[in-house]
Amino acid sequence: MSTQLDLVQGDITQQDVDAMVNAANSSLLGGGGVDGAIHRRGGPEILAECRKLRASHHGKGLRTGHAVATTAGLLPARHVIHTVGPRWSATEDRTELLASCYRESLRIAAELGARTVAFPAISTGIYGWPLDDGARIAVGTVRAAAPSVVEEVRFVVFDDRAHEAFARHLS
Numbered sequence: 035m036s037t038q039l040d041l042v043q044g045d046i047t048q049q050d051v052d053a054m055v056n057a058a059n060s061s062l063l064g065g066g067g068v069d070g071a072i073h074r075r076g077g078p079e080i081l082a083e084c085r086k087l088r089a090s091h092h093g094k095g096l097r098t099g100h101a102v103a104t105t106a107g108l109l110p111a112r113h114v115i116h117t118v119g120p121r122w123s124a125t126e127d128r129t130e131l132l133a134s135c136y137r138e139s140l141r142i143a144a145e146l147g148a149r150t151v152a153f154p155a156i157s158t159g160i161y162g163w164p165l166d167d168g169a170r171i172a173v174g175t176v177r178a179a180a181p182s183v184v185e186e187v188r189f190v191v192f193d194d195r196a197h198e199a200f201a202r203h204l205s
């Protein structure tokens with residue numbers, strides 16, 4: 035079955051989905067933007083699981099382009115999938131790392147049996163990735179993903195500019 039791609043403007047933490055993707059940083063211990071909102075609304079259970087991951091499999095933190103799942107705590111989702119986007123670089127092409135965030139998150143979502151997955155525009159905030167290019171990579175990578183149990187991927191963007199960028203690439 036092919037995955038349906040949707041676009042919503044709003045706050046990702048309010049999405050009623052099976053899995054919510056967090057634009058995390060490698061520490062897994064919280065940050066600003068989406069990360070801050072997820073931990074704020076999700077409550078301490080998510081951070082507690084992240085700390086356990088740091089104490090076990092991810093002692094050095096989560097690598098860029100990789101993804102890992104935890105509980106969603108108080109969020110209206112079953113799982114949070116934390117992925118670490120690359121910082122934008124003007125001198126190095128990090129496209130493959132950003133694509134990997136979407137691919138790996140989707141792979142884990144499918145493993146968890148998630149049918150609906152919400153993604154933020156990874157790396158386009160604090161990490162400085164140009165919005166239009168971030169949207170192009172997001173949409174292209176999800177479209178190219180292998181068929182799986184994931185029925186809906188919902189891109190959840192904050193502002194008008196991001197909405198326009200994603201709408202352009204989705205059309």
Ligand code: ADP
Pocket residue numbers: 044045046047057058066067068069071119154155156157158159160161162163190191192193196
């Ligand atoms: P990164 O560090 O990967 O750049 P950010 O969280 O700073 O991640 O931003 C990623 C994108 O998510 C940006 O486009 C930002 O405007 C947007 N954003 C920030 N907070 C939220 C939120 N609560 N829901 C949806 N999108 C958000």
